[in-house]
Amino acid sequence: MNGGPSGFNNAPVTKTFVIASSIFTIFSGIKGGPDKLGLSYQDIFRNPRLWKLILSVFAFSSTPEMMFGLCLLYYFRVFERQIGSSKYLVFILFSVIVSLLFEVFAVALLKDPSANLLTSGPYGLIFASFVPFYFDIPVSTQFHVYSIHFSDKSFIYLAGVQLLLSSWKRSILPGICGILAGSLYRLNLFGIRKAKFPEFTGSFFPRLSWPSMGSPRGATTRNVTGSAPSHAGRHVERISAPMAPSTEPPQDAIATLVSMGFDRSSARQALVQSRNDINVATNILLEALSH
Structure with missing residues (x-):
């Protein structure tokens, strides 16, 4: 992992x-x-x-x-x-x-x-x-x-x-x-x-001139609930809101949501719906799990 x-x-x-x-x-x-x-x-x-x-x-x-x-x-x-x-x-x-x-x-x-x-x-x-x-x-x-x-x-x-x-x-x-x-x-x-x-305060650390380590910075990933869902890993059956047309979600954004325990296909669907905004996609996935 x-x-x-x-x-x-x-x-x-x-x-x-x-x-x-x-x-x-x-x-x-x-x-x-x-x-x-x-x-x-x-x-x-x-x-x-x-x-x-x-x-x-x-x-x-x-x-x-x-x-x-x-x-x-x-x-x-x-x-x-x-x-x-x-x-x-x-x-x-x-x-x-x-x-x-x-x-x-x-x-x-x-x-x-x-x-x-x-x-x-x-x-x-x-x-x-x-x-x-x-x-x-x-x-x-x-x-x-x-x-x-x-x-x-x-x-x-x-x-x-x-x-x-x-x-x-x-x-x-x-x-x-x-x-x-x-x-x-x-x-x-x-x-x-x-x-x-x-x-x-949180934005101060990315400005430090440390040597670059890893892939380029992607979208900010923050779970607004404050923690990963305890039921992580369950398949999100369906996201009911209509999907807005958007470009293919970046793989690192999908990987981030998968690392939180969400199903890969559901993570991709949520990113497409949220126009690749990980914060919004996380909320969509959590709301789908709560239903």
């Missing part, structure tokens, strides 16, 4: 976060300290260092962790396409802050000043993303290996398990805290799923 169109098409916040994480990891590696960025009881309660706290959110502690982590962040760009950059930025901040608070609470309970209890890296965001991945991303293909059932989602789960166990206890704790943060976001704690930054 590819999470929609290739590259960081319509996912500027994800692109910025991935590049920032890569830069911080490489920089800390040059300085000889990625393995020293893990947080301990002393770092938090006895000798607080804000710079280390910030770096620990972005910089992975090893190259294998960085490779698995960045691949997962790249795949999870599908959620930014679904809810829009302004809401996804809220999801990032909520996941990072809440998971960090859980980590601080866990370190306070363990009270082991002699060891780094938490590995560094954006574990909070990555494992918080597994919550909507589990509930909102449908299975598109299934297969068997020696009578064991697998799906296209299995590879994402395996990458997550590998990252979770990469530093054993030091990575398991941040991973669990991330899952808890993602669960609270899904439960809409304090109405957080309706919160979003002003539109000009």
Whole structure:
């Protein structure tokens, strides 16, 4: 499964976060300290260092962790396409802050000043993303290996398990805290799923002069409902409104709607009807599913 169109098409916040994480990891590696960025009881309660706290959110502690982590962040760009950059930025901040608070609470309970209890890296965001991945991303293909059932989602789960166990206890704790943060976001704690930054904030990220990665920018993809439909993957039987004459929908727009769980033929029909406006097409598909 590819999470929609290739590259960081319509996912500027994800692109910025991935590049920032890569830069911080490489920089800390040059300085000889990625393995020293893990947080301990002393770092938090006895000798607080804000710079280390910030770096620990972005910089992975090893190259294998960085490779698995960045691949997962790249795949999870599908959620930014679904809810829009302004809401996804809220999801990032909520996941990072809440998971960090859980980590601080866990370190306070363990009270082991002699060891780094938490590995560094954006574990909070990555494992918080597994919550909507589990509930909102449908299975598109299934297969068997020696009578064991697998799906296209299995590879994402395996990458997550590998990252979770990469530093054993030091990575398991941040991973669990991330899952808890993602669960609270899904439960809409304090109405957080309706919160979003002003539109000009979301439009700031595409203007950053990062190197071009992926296909050219297409139409903006934002699901105005705030999340992918939980019944994603069901066939949309019929779109009742008459279809307006239009050009053939672009393949990347169709792929984006398919990545949200809609049937390919229904996605194409909705795009034709909406004159290739993905926002309108998404609303048409959701209204058809609700009938």
